[in-house]
Amino acid sequence: MMILVGGEKGGSGKSCLAQNLAVYFTREKNAIVLMVDCDPQRTTSDWIQARNTDPTLPAINCIQLYGKIRNDLLSLNQHYDYVIIDCGGQDNLALRAAMSVADHVVIPLRPKRRDLKTVPHMEDMLSTCKMVNPKLLASFLIAQCPALPSQLKRINEAKEVCSSYGINVLKAVTYSRNIYDDSEEQGLSVLELDPEGKAAKEMIAIAEELMAMTPDDSYEFN
Amino acid sequence: MSLIDLKKSSVSKAKKKKVTVDEFIADAENYAVGKPKVVSSKKMNVDPAIIIKEQAAEADWPKNRSKRSKPPKRHSTFTLSEEAIAQLNLLSKESKLAKSHIIRILVNELCHEEQQKKLARLLKSEID
Numbered sequence: 001m002m003i004l005v006g007g008e009k010g011g012s013g014k015s016c017l018a019q020n021l022a023v024y025f026t027r028e029k030n031a032i033v034l035m036v037d038c039d040p041q042r043t044t045s046d047w048i049q050a051r052n053t054d055p056t057l058p059a060i061n062c063i064q065l066y067g068k069i070r071n072d073l074l075s076l077n078q079h080y081d082y083v084i085i086d087c088g089g090q091d092n093l094a095l096r097a098a099m100s101v102a103d104h105v106v107i108p109l110r111p112k113r114r115d116l117k118t119v120p121h122m123e124d125m126l127s128t129c130k131m132v133n134p135k136l137l138a139s140f141l142i143a144q145c146p147a148l149p150s151q152l153k154r155i156n157e158a159k160e161v162c163s164s165y166g167i168n169v170l171k172a173v174t175y176s177r178n179i180y181d182d183s184e185e186q187g188l189s190v191l192e193l194d195p196e197g198k199a200a201k202e203m204i205a206i207a208e209e210l211m212a213m214t215p216d217d218s219y220e221f222n
Numbered sequence: 223m224s225l226i227d228l229k230k231s232s233v234s235k236a237k238k239k240k241v242t243v244d245e246f247i248a249d250a251e252n253y254a255v256g257k258p259k260v261v262s263s264k265k266m267n268v269d270p271a272i273i274i275k276e277q278a279a280e281a282d283w284p285k286n287r288s289k290r291s292k293p294p295k296r297h298s299t300f301t302l303s304e305e306a307i308a309q310l311n312l313l314s315k316e317s318k319l320a321k322s323h324i325i326r327i328l329v330n331e332l333c334h335e336e337q338q339k340k341l342a343r344l345l346k347s348e349i350d
Contacts, residue, residue: 068247091261092254096247116228123230125261132243157225164229 002073002083003210004102008118010089012108013143015043016180018086020203023189026058028204031081035062036073038098039088050187057192070097077101091125099129102136104210106170108143111151111158123165127221134217139168141206144176166221168213172205295322303350 005018018035025031037044048062061080065072077083085102087095099105107122109115119140126138140162145155155173162169174180175198183193190199241249241260249260302310314321332341 070243070247091250093247093250096250100243100247111225113223113225113228116225119228120230121262128238128241128246128261131238131241132246154225161225161228166230 001081001104002077002085002098002102004085004087004095004098004105005108006085006087006095006098006105007089007107007109008091008121009109009115012089012110012115013174013180014089014108015039015047015086016184017106017108017141017143017174017203017206018084019044019047019184020189020191021207022060022082022084023058023191024203024207025082025084026060027189027191028207029081033060033082033084034076034080035060036069036076036083036085036098037062037064038066038069038094039086040066041088044086047184047187050185052187054187057187065094067093068097069094070101073098073101091121096125096129099125099136100133102133103215104213105136105138106141106206106210107139108141108174109158109162110144111142111146111154116158116161119162119165123167126167130221131219134219135215137168137210137213137216138221139170139210139213141170142173145173147175147177168221170206170209172202172209174199174202174206 003021005014005021007014022033022035026033035044035048037048042064045062045064048060051057051060063076073083073085085098087098105126109118122140126136130136130138142155142158142162145151159169177190177199179190179194179197179199183190183199186193190197190203194200239260245260249258252258253261310321310324313319313324317324319327331337332344
């Protein structure tokens with residue numbers, strides 16, 4: 001299965017989500033996972049490098065691919081249970097190539113005006129992509145939410161904005177938590193640093209929601 | 223500030239043009255240079271240079287208008303009093319407009335329907 005974590009907005013937590021999903025499938029599903037780092041910033045490659053210095057952690061493979069990577073991904077997908085693709089925050093060849101073959105695309109967005117302004121372009125891209133990749137399941141994830149109760153309205157409004165474009169919005173959200181940065185710096189997942197913590201529960205909820213989605217085979221989003 | 227105004231305002235029922243995988247992927251390069259042909263093409267498919275040119279033209283509209291739509295002109299001779307000549311010279315100096323231009327503006331003004339009454343009054347003038 002190929003899961004793309006992408007989008008047009010930088011800093012919305014794409015690499016963080018991709019890394020935590022990779023650990024979830026490795027640890028919880030005993031799966032063989034490959035991470036594909038398409039971001040020239042190499043955030044995920046550096047995370048894997050930090051991770052590989054600790055032999056007690058389950059190993060996750062990672063490669064860097066750029067440009068028209070469609071055929072590479074199709075080939076790699078045959079050798080791994082899960083291929084998690086981390087695309088940088090821009091619309092480029094790698095993002096579209098990955099989207100054209102992925103089973104899932106997850107687009108994290110912060111509940112901020114500047115992030116939500118990318119939704120119209122993403123929706124256009126997703127609905128065009130659906131014509132060439134009918135199995136694609138697309139979801140927006142509202143990420144790095146403020147934890148203050150007074151900001152709940154903002155989170156709900158962000159979900160409402162994304163839903164209005166006819167693309168699925170995950171019920172699960174992630175909150176802004178220091179543990180995401182702490183774990184990333186050590187080559188860990190939040191599932192490893194604090195398995196019972198709130199952040200771990202957020203990641204599990206996202207993964208389970210994605211896996212519970214009914215496979216699709218249509219040329220339009222419903 | 224509420225985010226709700228970012229909701230999709232209208233549901234587009236236009237059917238999408240069929241594209242191939244290669245066209246969809248390659249269009250990322252068009253998008254990068256601001257000329258998408260497949261995705262978001264309706265929103266962005268205008269050369270930014272053209273937009274800037276148009277905006278500049280709009281800003282200079284009165285100037286450009288007079289340059290673009292100059293009707294053909296020819297020399298005409300009229301007889302004016304010394305006083306009228308002096309007044310026209312003064313007007314020209316103060317407004318930095320050619321004397322012929324001032325006369326054209328006055329004629330144009332007087333040709334308007336609402337100016338007809340004013341013209342009738344002027345015709346009654348006893349000034350020689």
